[in-house]
Amino acid sequence: MQQVVAPAFKTCSDCPIRHRAVCAKCDSQELELLEDIKYYRSFSAGQTVMWAGDHMDFVASVVSGVATLTQTMEDGRTQMVGLLLPSDFVGRPGRAEAAYTVTATSDLVMCCFRRKPFEQMISTTPHIAHRLLEMTLDELDAAREWMLVLGRKTAREKIASLLSIIARRDALLGLAAPGKELQVEIPLTREAMADYLGLTLETVSRQISALKRDGVIVLSGKRLVTIPDMDRLMTEAGDDSDGGYLV
Amino acid sequence: MQQVVAPAFKTCSDCPIRHRAVCAKCDSQELELLEDIKYYRSFSAGQTVMWAGDHMDFVASVVSGVATLTQTMEDGRTQMVGLLLPSDFVGRPGRAEAAYTVTATSDLVMCCFRRKPFEQMISTTPHIAHRLLEMTLDELDAAREWMLVLGRKTAREKIASLLSIIARRDALLGLAAPGKELQVEIPLTREAMADYLGLTLETVSRQISALKRDGVIVLSGKRLVTIPDMDRLMTEAGDDSDGGYLV
DNA sequence: ACTGTTCCTTGACACAGATCAAAAGTGGAG
DNA sequence: CTCCACTTTTGATCTGTGTCAAGGAACAGT
CATH class of the missing domain: 2.60.120.10 (Jelly Rolls)
Known part of the structure; x- marks a missing residue:
């Protein structure tokens, strides 16, 4: 070579x-x-x-x-x-x-x-x-x-963790700017999310509905998620936020 | 250097x-x-x-x-x-x-x-x-x-998986010979096992008792486990055995 | 031997999430 | 547009594991 x-x-x-x-x-x-x-x-x-x-x-x-x-x-x-x-x-x-x-x-x-x-x-x-x-x-x-997510987090925390990981990843690639609302596309079906999180697709669907109902996320269609408050999402995920999610 | x-x-x-x-x-x-x-x-x-x-x-x-x-x-x-x-x-x-x-x-x-x-x-x-x-x-x-263990296995399968991993590891280090009964020492408390498996220590204790009752393992004291049939244990762990556990 | 401490076991009950079932969206092919 | 397949949502019920509680076993220090 x-x-x-x-x-x-x-x-x-x-x-x-x-x-x-x-x-x-x-x-x-x-x-x-x-x-x-x-x-x-x-x-x-x-x-x-x-x-x-x-x-x-x-x-x-x-x-x-x-x-x-x-x-x-x-x-x-x-x-x-x-x-x-x-x-x-x-x-x-x-x-x-x-x-x-x-x-x-x-x-x-x-x-x-x-x-x-x-x-x-x-x-x-x-x-x-x-x-x-x-x-x-x-x-x-x-x-x-x-x-840690698979072994110790609740279904709601698992969903929030997945969303925050995808959001962080998007932020890394420059698809999102700090300070403004984050909008991320989940590139997975509910079933694939379930397979990632060690849940069933029904539980995934229910918890996403719950996060939507509680205003943690806003859905546009099935796959497009707006996150009004990233710190809130991090808290839901059970992570200590520190605002360090743009690293 | x-x-x-x-x-x-x-x-x-x-x-x-x-x-x-x-x-x-x-x-x-x-x-x-x-x-x-x-x-x-x-x-x-x-x-x-x-x-x-x-x-x-x-x-x-x-x-x-x-x-x-x-x-x-x-x-x-x-x-x-x-x-x-x-x-x-x-x-x-x-x-x-x-x-x-x-x-x-x-x-x-x-x-x-x-x-x-x-x-x-x-x-x-x-x-x-x-x-x-x-x-x-x-x-x-x-x-x-x-x-896979954390996300998809039952408590009983988790315990069996942990035991078989420790047994395989011992076999690798030459502490066990193939063909004969395996005896392994679990170098962990029930609580540490629970933390490894994403369970509570009570569930760990119950499932170990169940595996003992069903003859999958024999306990000598709290930490010393004899495995009469490794293939059986692998099946309990949900792994396809193939006898490949000495790799 | 006694005592305290740590680890382990077992029981009763509660609940998060799985399972089973059905209906409502969604999108592509014709 | 209509049909059909697929994905998603929601409801009802069941169950595995967590939670709370009590007691037993092993062991070290006095």
Whole structure:
């Protein structure tokens, strides 16, 4: 691999393996190293990208759309273990077998990197290895935060937590400005929300209705949620707010 | 840092940052690189190693004993998000603030590495960076497996899942032989088990009694559990057994 | 041996959320 | 526009687990 390109990463040291289409800080040069091993794949809403146990010869990052990572028990109970939004990474270097089922919940474009050359690139390009470690640590933190939600929060708190996570994420991507009302689109059906939260879809629906009735959120259609008071939502989620939700 | 020692890692390429005291494959030479930045700390059962939010100037690996990673809500609800057994690693390179509270649940010895030099070593020693990435990915898989337990399993399945995870772990460390009866020590109080499983300690106690009554487990004292039939336990846990529990 | 402390077990009851069932929206295809 | 499939909402009832309460077992210190 041509290790020559390494300096180019300095222009965007914190996101070398994220696809430039989704990173405002990236210029068009920095992913040249990846150009020759990448290709795009599109999926339509509802399509399964890969099944748990499938042989997987690529890793990928989400360019646009939303996908979910789910685990399923033999009797059909399913738990979502991750939500893939634009710029998120999926796949495990060094392992050929997919651990989770990945499903597109909206029209989805992924940027795939052939696994073998990607692995090789990691070992020859410390910047990328380091960034990958950071992203994995972030995912681990997110997974552990979600363990608290799943294990200890009430249905209402779970819904509020999900909304606040999506809202925070939107804020991060610059889709929302601090100070003004937040409006977020929930990119999930009620059933998918239930699978994320460890609830049934009926309970999800009831709690959303309750939050609406209590003025915590305003619904425009089924998927579009306006949040008049983010601090209020954070309180409902059981988090100590601190206004730190724009981090 | 003296990068000269790198070849030494080849004798134990899969566990460079684990402490040699807990890795049968390691000889006494391979951790020389770490010698000058490490020190040991001991804790007694019940002692808190660090609080969430504390400034943390080291990362560490468990030499002996058991520790837990917990998250707590303002009203006192707590969720265990990780169990640290010998050879496990804790701490986040690149972040000074502890994300979780770490508590010793038995007498505990940790091998600490000062964070700054450790971080520097990561960037100059690809072997270690790579191994750290692998360990983090393993932890992420474990966290996600636990999300399924927390979100979708019944109390009885949760208990069985916890026992089978501890049993598998013991088997990995060579404390148990396949074919013969497994005997495992649960290194947790009923309350700690409850915090791990998202239950109350009363429910934990009841379900353990039920598993005992049904012959799935045999208790010797409060903490020592004999598992006459591992496949049976796996079925109770809701896992597809496959006999793959020795992996 | 006594006493206090901590951990564990068991019982009675309450309630959050699951389950079962039905109806009302919603949106795409023809 | 109408039809049909799918998603969502809402209601009635059931149940698994939480809550509250009491007592037992193990153990350390005096």
